[in-house]
Amino acid sequence: MTVRMRLAVAGMTCESCNRHVAGALRVAGAADVEADWRRGEATLTVDDGADLDRMAAAVRDAGYTPGEVTRLDPVSPDRDGGGSDVDYDLLVLGGGSAAFAAAITARDAGRAVALVESGVLGGTCVNVGCVPSKALLAAGEAAWQAARHRFDGVPHATGPVDVAALVAAKDELVGQLRQAKYADLVDAYGFEVIAGRGRFVDPATVEVAGRRIRAGAFLIATGASPAAPPVPGLAEAGYLTSTTALELKETPRRLAVLGANAVGLELGQYFLHLGAEVSFVEVADRIAPFEEPEVSAALAEVLVEQGARVLTGARVRTVARRGEVRVLDVEVDGETVEVAAEELLVATGRSPNTAGLGLAAAGVAVDERGAVAVDAGLRTSNPRVWAAGDVTGAAQLVYVSAYHGALAAGNALLGADRRVDYTGLPRVIFTAPQVAGAGLTEAQARAAGHEVKVAVLPASEVPRALVARETHGLVKLVADADSDRLLGASVLGAGAGDVIQSAVLAIRHGITTAELAATFHPYLTMAEGLKLAALSFTRDVTTLSCCAA
Structure with a gap:
């Protein structure tokens, strides 16, 4: 019979420590080992009656301090x-x-x-x-x-x-x-x-x-x-959700999108690309309000250039239906603006x-x-x-x-006793260009108590964006000013959802911007933008030759 145990371990400071402790415990006979330097512990599976002193000695020999051992009994009974x-x-x-x-x-x-x-x-x-x-x-x-x-x-x-x-x-x-x-x-x-x-x-x-x-x-x-806000007349006028919008078999002439975060932006741009006249109505002061402000502003420029109407800081007071047209009375900067559309997509969240x-x-x-x-x-x-x-x-x-x-x-x-850890969690908005982020935004990092430094690199400085003629976009990095550790990254550009995975690993494993800048990145890829942004913390990348560091 095997049992699950938790062993307190002092002295771990990074992912490398996790690997050292886990390896030492496996050599000592433990299985399913998970070490966590942030929590200062390791969980492991051993035979009932196993020599726990041997496990402690293995940790000690690896250079760390073993502590209390706790048995983690499964809650579910064995049928x-x-x-x-x-x-x-x-x-x-x-x-x-x-x-x-x-x-x-x-x-x-x-x-x-x-x-x-x-x-x-x-x-x-x-x-x-x-x-x-x-x-x-x-x-x-x-x-x-x-x-x-x-x-x-x-x-x-x-x-x-x-x-x-x-x-x-x-x-x-x-x-x-x-x-x-x-x-x-x-x-x-x-x-x-x-x-x-x-x-x-x-x-x-x-x-x-x-x-x-x-x-x-x-x-x-x-x-x-999908959830809808309590706007007078909304239910009576009728509206699309993220589910029903996917079933439309004709492009509406005009589409109003209530909510300009991920779902609203994606589906709104889809219909924009098919030829609809699209109006985005967002109550926050910018679209994509949970992303970096620079990303929000650049994406708004793209949408406007593609023909969309973008209203921010906008509160919908009423919705009425006039024949086949939905009419929204929207308050923007203290004035009432009318938005008329044959279809209305509500993308304000989910319950x-x-x-x-x-x-x-x-x-x-x-x-x-x-x-x-x-x-x-x-x-x-x-x-x-x-x-x-x-x-x-x-x-x-x-x-x-x-x-x-x-x-x-x-x-x-x-009885694994694992806890959720969202460090470096990525997110992607599949607009064109894509928006991707990982870790903390600048505002979140400051709110968490970090002294931060930031680098913002326009896509026009990324060679891949130049040869592809797609220079709408940017890369933003947020780092701890004292340790240089990367805390967050945001990318607006082609393939941003793929590029961001390098940042996920860097944030997850405590990599510094100097280490990121020193890492090989293939030339003429959007991923090179991460390297160039990291380099820009210490030098002017506009004065560098191709691939120079």
Whole structure:
């Protein structure tokens, strides 16, 4: 029999320390070792009765100070251990990325798992989110580029876009990925899917279609849904959401977009690229309000150049429908502006799907936004229940949901005692050009108490942007002024979502801007912009020859 243990370790200061401690413990006979220098501990699996003094000695020999050892007992009972009255080790409410990540983790550990899903498998991302929207965005950008040219001597062509064909191709792709990445995995891993809507009837029981199910542990992974602000007349006028906008088979003549963050910007530009007259209406003082101000300003310039109307600091007072036209009365700088459009897209956020789950009966608390309240290990106020993904109010990114699901299952079933760590978390807005960021913005770094230094490099200083004739954009780096450690990065430019991964690794592993500047970056790639931005902390990159450092 194996047990999970936590060993306090003093003296670790970086990711390299993590590797040294983990390696020493593995040599001493431990398995599944995870060292965390930020928390000053290592978690490991050993045989019950293993020589813990040997583990401590291994850490000491590696140059660190071992401390208290704590046994981490799994919460979920072993169904094969006799006397258990549970139907499953883990019962998951939901069938999206968090749910499947949890189910795979549990099945890898040999546990019995069931998912409760009332709709189609796959959740938001594959069905009505990331996959279908990005498929349409790519098509829209292709149509836009075909009608224009950046290079002398290259002809361009215009013509109507068959939007219905785009939607049909998108639907086909969604069906393929839903089958391959979700439905086929049910049998491959050997867990169950129970059709229906689940709700707690007590702290240890969920009811689905009249069947009462008990489990050693429960995971709430029900996601979130588009929400609309309480604007007078909005419901009566009718509007599109991020889900229904993907089904439009004709381009509206005019489109108003309420909310200019990721979803609103992406879908608004998609229809702009197809030929619609698009007006963005954002209550904040800039579009993409959670990105760096320089990024927001540069992206707004791009959208205006492409023909969009951008209203910021704008409050929608009323919405009315006049025939087939929606009319928004918008207050901007104390004056009323009228925005008229045949279609209105509301992209002002999403609300956690917690209604009807019986959370009160389960003793599961929610926060002021209605999200399931969890601790750093994703455990709720009911010690038998965990939650993961969008329903927790965390960043609504599919990779965060999957990370949550695996972490929660490990904590619930294996006593892993892991805590969420978002260091270097990337984000991408799939506009053209793309927006990508990782880590802290300048404002966030200052709010966290850092003395910061920043570098802003315009895309016109990146050779790749010059040869591609795509100089709208920039790279911004935020570093700790004392240690030079990179804290955050933002990129606006072609392929920004790919470029940002280098910054993710740099932030995650505590790399300095000097180290980033000294790292090889291929010439004539957008990734070189990170190197040039890092170099600009110490010298004028406009006076350097190609690839000079």
